[in-house]
Amino acid sequence: MLFLPPWESLLSAVAMLLLGATVGSFLNVVIYRLPLGLSVNDPKRSFCPLCKKAIPMWRNIPLVTWLIQRGRCAECAAPIPFRYFGIELFTALLWVATWWITKDTHALLGVYYAGLATLWLAVSVIDIDHMIIPKELSWFGVGWSLVGSLLIYVYVPVEAQVVFSHALAAPAETSWLWVIGKVILSGAAGWLALWMCVLLGKVMFGRQNFTFDEPVAWSFVEPKDESEELSFRLEEEDNYWSELFFRPKTDKVLISGLSDLKIDGKSLEAEKAEIWHDRVVVGSQTHSIEEMTSISGKLKKVVIPREAMGMGDVDLLGVFGMSLGLLGLLPIVLIACIANIITALIAKVGFGKHTPFGPSLVFGAVVWIVYGAQIFDWYSQFMETVVLVEP
Numbered sequence: 024m025l026f027l028p029p030w031e032s033l034l035s036a037v038a039m040l041l042l043g044a045t046v047g048s049f050l051n052v053v054i055y056r057l058p059l060g061l062s063v064n065d066p067k068r069s070f071c072p073l074c075k076k077a078i079p080m081w082r083n084i085p086l087v088t089w090l091i092q093r094g095r096c097a098e099c100a101a102p103i104p105f106r107y108f109g110i111e112l113f114t115a116l117l118w119v120a121t122w123w124i125t126k127d128t129h130a131l132l133g134v135y136y137a138g139l140a141t142l143w144l145a146v147s148v149i150d151i152d153h154m155i156i157p158k159e160l161s162w163f164g165v166g167w168s169l170v171g172s173l174l175i176y177v178y179v180p181v182e183a184q185v186v187f188s189h190a191l192a193a194p195a196e197t198s199w200l201w202v203i204g205k206v207i208l209s210g211a212a213g214w215l216a217l218w219m220c221v222l223l224g225k226v227m228f229g230r231q232n233f234t235f236d237e238p239v240a241w242s243f244v245e246p247k248d249e250s251e252e253l254s255f256r257l258e259e260e261d262n263y264w265s266e267l268f269f270r271p272k273t274d275k276v277l278i279s280g281l282s283d284l285k286i287d288g289k290s291l292e293a294e295k296a297e298i299w300h301d302r303v304v305v306g307s308q309t310h311s312i313e314e315m316t317s318i319s320g321k322l323k324k325v326v327i328p329r330e331a332m333g334m335g336d337v338d339l340l341g342v343f344g345m346s347l348g349l350l351g352l353l354p355i356v357l358i359a360c361i362a363n364i365i366t367a368l369i370a371k372v373g374f375g376k377h378t379p380f381g382p383s384l385v386f387g388a389v390v391w392i393v394y395g396a397q398i399f400d401w402y403s404q405f406m407e408t409v410v411l412v413e414p
């Protein structure tokens with residue numbers, strides 16, 4: 024790596040800080056635009072969300088601009104949320120931390136893991152905001168893992184690989200084809216394993232089908248105050264909106280055997296209806312829930328979505344397989360499940376909401392990278408003890 028000073032020097036740390044802040048600035052664009060389906064490079068310049076004025080290059084310096092302008096737009100003085108500054112700073116710190124962890128190895132490993140850390144930050148923030156993991160991010164992870172693994176195989180001595188990463192190490196006598204094959208197979212294994220979990224989950228508790236012999240009454244119950252939310256009442260049982268429409272873009276409640284349908288007091292003739300998070304679709308008519316004052320009816324069959332994991336999580340574990348190796352997949356998923364149960368418990372107590380799985384997977388990956396060797400040692404010792412104890 025000719026363009027970088029010796030990897031362990033302070034100069035490298037400063038270079039990582041500046042590079043990280045710049046990447047963080049771009050990450051803000053990605054986090055804002057990707058989930059909305061907007062292009063990340065069109066328009067090229069960032070713009071103020073309020074006055075829509077493009078921000079000139081000299082006024083778009085990571086970290087510095089926000090501090091100088093005291094968190095306000097230079098044109099219209101609209102406040103720029105602290106979050107933008109926070110993400111720039113956090114990315115910069117992530118890059119410096121990666122330098123610190125890898126400084127005894129090789130610059131390529133540092134840049135490789137800094138890129139992965141950046142990707143995981145974007146995945147986590149978008150998943151928390153929107154409950155999705157954009158495909159674009161997963162594809163970036165696929166490309167980064169393939170190119171990164173090849174470059175590491177070619178330029179990083181195998182001793183340096185082993186020092187830091189027990190997962191990546193490719194024996195010196197192997198060919199580049201072996202490296203590519205290993206990366207792709209590990210990714211496929213991770214993807215398939217979690218995909219089967221999702222399928223199994225769908226069968227076990229994904230969609231709930233309820234069929235009744237006699238028509239049962241249903242209605243929407245409006246929240247009494249700010250702390251409550253809209254619910255779908257079926258046979259005296261309230262199903263809250265955030266639990267029904269975990270993924271607002273795809274989740275819907277399907278009603279059939281419908282009778283006695285009334286919207287705003289008016290009777291409607293229909294056999295079927297679909298309830299989405301913001302609308303009710305009856306035949307070719309769409310009724311906005313916001314404009315509705317009341318809705319009720321009877322039904323004989325209803326399908327309610329109850330999915331905890333989506334394909335975005337499956338893609339993410341595929342990327343983990345590619346970028347971190349096969350060995351880490353099981354511990355990552357186990358740690359993620361425990362972390363997710365704990366956050367779900369806390370969130371349920373606090374807000375009564377679902378928690379996204381992406382950040383938990385990222386947490387599992389971070390624990391695996393930092394403590395993977397210890398976990399592995401501990402596990403082998405544990406197994407040895409178990410084997411020794413046996414008669």
Ligand SMILES: [Zn+2]
Nearest residue numbers: 071074096099
């Ligand atoms: Zn402005």
